[in-house]
Amino acid sequence: MLRKARWVLIVAAPLALAIASCSGNQSAGPVAGSELYDTCVPCHGVDGGGDPAIKAPPIAGLPEWYVTDQLTHFKSAMRGGHPDDPEGHKMRPMARTLKTEAEGTAVAKYVAGLEPVDVAGTVDGGNATAGAERYNGVCVACHGPDAKGNPDLKAPPLVGQADWYMVSQLHKFRDGWRGAHPDDVWGSQMRAMSMTLEDEQAIKDVVAHIRSMPR
Numbered sequence: 001m002l003r004k005a006r007w008v009l010i011v012a013a014p015l016a017l018a019i020a021s022c023s024g025n026q027s028a029g030p031v032a033g034s035e036l037y038d039t040c041v042p043c044h045g046v047d048g049g050g051d052p053a054i055k056a057p058p059i060a061g062l063p064e065w066y067v068t069d070q071l072t073h074f075k076s077a078m079r080g081g082h083p084d085d086p087e088g089h090k091m092r093p094m095a096r097t098l099k100t101e102a103e104g105t106a107v108a109k110y111v112a113g114l115e116p117v118d119v120a121g122t123v124d125g126g127n128a129t130a131g132a133e134r135y136n137g138v139c140v141a142c143h144g145p146d147a148k149g150n151p152d153l154k155a156p157p158l159v160g161q162a163d164w165y166m167v168s169q170l171h172k173f174r175d176g177w178r179g180a181h182p183d184d185v186w187g188s189q190m191r192a193m194s195m196t197l198e199d200e201q202a203i204k205d206v207v208a209h210i211r212s213m214p215r
């Protein structure tokens with residue numbers, strides 16, 4: 001799709017190509033975010049609702065700053081670089097298809113503009129009441145009372161996020177698959193917080209509480 005569109009441009013506008021090649025080794029003009037998103041569709045879906053079967057999370061409506069940061073982290077292996085992280089290994093090469101910072105920003109803007117998708121709960125056994133106590137004692141400081149996140153602290157919104165995905169990320173933080181890189185200043189703060197969740201029940205409880213919040 002992307003290639004085809006570029007060929008059309010090249011065939012239809014040899015002048016534009018000539019100008020582009022004069023200004024350095026660039027392709028013919030910036031690629032639109034919607035077009036870049038074609039690469040993401042097989043896993044995250046046309047609507048950005050994700051696919052639990054391949055552990056690709058819903059991303060529609062995540063803030064632009066957060067998507068941009070995470071794409072950069074995947075690209076540099078700050079995230080998804082741990083040898084035991086199969087989902088990270090799927091996502092990393094995808095982030096690397098974005099050749100320039102401008103492409104990362106363009107696709108992040110597109111993702112942020114997608115209408116958030118309500119996904120079904122899949123994790124049983126969480127106690128939302130116990131989770132609320134925990135959330136309000138620890139998580140609230142960065143993710144906020146409504147779990148809408150805080151850009152100043154680089155804490156993403158959690159409200160509406162898939163339960164299976166949040167459980168998996170809390171494990172990844174705790175196990176040092178995410179947030180353990182020496183340059184990952186913000187991730188390392190989250191890693192410290194994940195360690196307050198002492199067992200599987202604690203993780204399920206806090207996730208059940210987050211899932212009970214209205215978007």
Ligand code: HEC
Pocket residue numbers: 036037039040041042043044054055056057059062066067070071080087088090091094095098107108111168
């Ligand atoms: C081959 C499947 C696949 C493709 C294609 C793919 N992703 Fe992903 N993506 C994943 C998986 C799996 C994860 C979860 C990684 C993890 O568990 O840490 C992920 C995670 C993410 C996250 C992190 C979400 C969060 O809440 O932190 C973002 C952002 C993201 N992908 C954006 C994209 C974009 C943009 C594209 C297209 C350029 C893309 N992905 C293409 C599989 C894919």
Ligand code: HEC
Pocket residue numbers: 069134135138139140141142143153154155156158161165166167169170178179186187189190193194196197206207
């Ligand atoms: C000190 C601030 C801080 C506190 C407190 C905190 N977090 Fe986070 N959290 C973050 C940051 C920053 C990130 C993004 C890290 C990154 O960039 O990889 C994050 C990411 C996450 C993610 C991954 C979201 C995604 O889309 O991938 C989950 C889930 C999460 N936090 C849950 C929690 C829970 C549950 C608690 C309470 C036990 C908590 N956080 C407490 C700062 C915090």
